[in-house]
Amino acid sequence: MQHSMPPLSALRAFEATARLGSVTAAANELNVTHGAVSRQLKSLDEHFGVALFAKVGRGLVLTHHGEQLQSGVGEAFSRLRDSCAALKHEVEETPFTLACPGSLLARWLIPRLDRLHRELPELKLQVVVSDTEQLGKPSDASATLAFTEPPWPADMAVIPLMSEQICAVVSPALAAQIDSAKPASLFANKLLVTASRPQAWPQWANAKGLEQRALEDALQQGQGFAHLYYLIEAAVAGLGVAIAPKLLVEDDLSSGRLIAPWGSIETPARLCLLLPKHANVRRSEPLAEWFKQALNE
Amino acid sequence: MQHSMPPLSALRAFEATARLGSVTAAANELNVTHGAVSRQLKSLDEHFGVALFAKVGRGLVLTHHGEQLQSGVGEAFSRLRDSCAALKHEVEETPFTLACPGSLLARWLIPRLDRLHRELPELKLQVVVSDTEQLGKPSDASATLAFTEPPWPADMAVIPLMSEQICAVVSPALAAQIDSAKPASLFANKLLVTASRPQAWPQWANAKGLEQRALEDALQQGQGFAHLYYLIEAAVAGLGVAIAPKLLVEDDLSSGRLIAPWGSIETPARLCLLLPKHANVRRSEPLAEWFKQALNE
DNA sequence: GCAACATGTGAGATATAGTCAACTGTTAAC
DNA sequence: GTTAACAGTTGACTATATCTCACATGTTGC
Structure with a gap:
């Protein structure tokens, strides 16, 4: 036949x-x-x-x-x-769904969302908040934006977009009382923490040569927040010193709402675009390129 | 699009x-x-x-x-x-039409036609007599069987099947009077000729070392026939000596109806299968193979 | 836990399909 | 009648798409 x-x-x-x-x-x-x-x-x-x-x-x-x-x-x-x-x-008419952590969405993506829609109209992009910070789950989003560090999940394609930098930030009022040359001056302030980033303060202490013991004591007296977004707002309000990805506070730093007296450090994590296997390359690749470009401005 | x-x-x-x-x-x-x-x-x-x-x-x-x-x-x-x-x-259901000279058809192909139909049934072979001995005409036959010598027509594919041998044949009664060791004993007989093969006797004379002059004289007294088929029948009837492709008289030679006292000679011609350009290779190739096999038996 | 089965994949072989340029034949204009 | 533009064919060479092999991964059922 x-x-x-x-x-x-x-x-x-x-x-x-x-x-x-x-x-x-x-x-x-x-x-x-x-x-x-x-x-x-x-x-x-x-x-x-x-x-x-x-x-x-x-x-x-x-x-x-x-x-x-x-x-x-x-x-x-x-x-x-x-x-x-x-x-x-x-x-191509199916909307492309991007999952994104709430803090990153609120403080970085939303201000740029209009431009993204304009520059990649054929994506029909829809953004959803990724419910937990947990990844590697079979999400039904077309792509997920997140800070993750290796090893990366084997069942997803991971496109690193930029290295993560974190910085300790305070309100201008508190900053005035700080000797920024001395990392230990940190401990004169109340430390603000979030459960989703337990490793942030230890990384900071380690990079700045602070004693783990002193840090632990300070954290005992610190204040916890359920979400990174509230943590940053608390810092703005002058409640203490928050630690956050530089990307999320960049706008506040340039406007003067926040100050990063001790600079920033790089962590092993990367901001990544995570794609399920069999993702549509022709749709996700332009998005990844757009992010790379937007992140370097 | x-x-x-x-x-x-x-x-x-x-x-x-x-x-x-x-x-x-x-x-x-x-x-x-x-x-x-x-x-x-x-x-x-x-x-x-x-x-x-x-x-x-x-x-x-x-x-x-x-x-x-x-x-x-x-x-x-x-x-x-x-x-x-x-x-x-x-x-494939379209009958495959084979054009063939009448003499070859009558004296060689028809006796083998039943076997051909049996061995290549998918050809749905139909045989027609090629009207003239002239070739190179845009025939509407699927293939043409003929004795031709180079140069071969450029607008057709030519598959040589076997070299042509011709022989001078006589009835048994005449053969008894012939000294077959002497080629010139030919001239003791009446020469039978056909217009379709004017070159046959000169080729014979040349190959046998007979004088062209003597041949011409003999041909003057010969008898002409319109068709090779009648020529051979005339020889069978003892009217004289005919010259014909060995292939056409082979059956008569083995049955003893005809004798070829002086043997046979090879001519530059070949028995060929002539195919029009764009012929159906898958149909004509098996036929050519069948002919090659049948001719070598 | 193992054998049988079904699909996925890296590396390298190979055959299909392509390019280029030259050639034949047709049409139409000067 | 000559020439130029056009359409298709073909020989020689080349490239890339497609396949095979062998192994890897994952599933099922005894």
Whole structure:
């Protein structure tokens, strides 16, 4: 059965040539040279053992057998084109869902969301808050934006966008009382912490050469917040010193609402775009590029 | 538009896999390894940016998008298969017409025609007498059998089957009076000639070392026949000595109806199968092979 | 826990399909 | 009648898409 099928590429060349009435036109449509189409047609003639085209003047016309073949093959290719175009259209019209932690969403992405929609309109981007900071779960989002550190989950494609920097921030009023040259001056303030980033203060202490013991004592007297977003607002309000990804406080630092007296440090984590296996590369890649660009401004 | 079409081979792999429900089964149908099909499916996933199959247990099932694609693609491929099979069927059901000179037909082919029909039934062979001995004409026969010598017509494919041998033949009664060791004993007989083969006697004379002059004299007193077939019958009837392709008198020689006292000679001509350009190779090639075999028995 | 089965994948072989350029034949204009 | 533009075919070479092999991973059932 299948044995009677000629090479599909030859059928495609035949269909285009029959439809357009010219080898050269078919070659243009198929983005090949006319020689390539001519060969395909010849191979089809040989497959069926009859001439499908006859030379008339300096062009070709279908023979009886050629017309017979074209009637079915033309419809079949229409059908193929329609089916592929329909699926492609449906895929591209489906909104692209980006999951993002609430703090990153509120303090970095939302201010840039309008521009993102304008620059990548074909994405039909929809943003949702990733419910927990936990990753590696089979999320139904098209992509997830998150700070994560290696090892990265094996069942997802991970595109690192930038290294994470964290900094300790205080309100301008508190900053005035700080000797920024002395890292230990930190301990003159109340430390603000969040359960979602338990490793932040130890990393900071370690990088700044502070004693773990002193840090632990300070944390005992610190204040906890359920969410990074509230932590930062607490710092703005002058409740103490918060530690947060630099990215999330950058706008506040440039506006002067917050001060980072002791600078910032780099952590092993990266801001990453996490894609499920079988993600749509043609949709997620432009998004990753957009993030890389926007993050470097 | 065309731009949205994935590679056709990938679509074929998809269609077979969807229809058969298994990569391995599709690979068998397509006569490739399962790895090849697996790659094609992967490339299709990437083309559309969605998974078309989902792993379920140790097999695959179509996803929603996969089903959507299969509904159209399956029909399109059915259509393609039907169209190709229909054309192929029509071509193969068309009788294959073999043109053949009347003498060759009567004295060699007809006795073997039954066997030919039996051994190549799918040819639906029909035999017609080639009206003239002239070749190179755009005949509407599928193939032409003829003795011809180079140069061969450029607009036809020529398959040489065997070299031509000609021999001078006489009835047994006449043969008894001949000294077969002497070629010149030929001239004791009346020479029988046919207009369709004017070169036969001169070739014979030349090969046997007979004087052209003596030959011409003998031919003056010879008897002409319109057709080779009558010429041979005249020899059988004892009217004189005929010259004919050995192939045409072989049956008579073995039965003793005719004798070739001086043996036979080879001419530059060949028995050939002449095929029009764009002839159906798959039909004419088995016929050529059959002839080669039958001629060597 | 192991054998049988089904699909996925890296590396390298190979065959299909393409390019280029030269050639034949057709049409039309000067 | 000559020439130029055009359409298709073809030989020689090349490239890339496609396949195979062998191994890896994951599932099922005894």
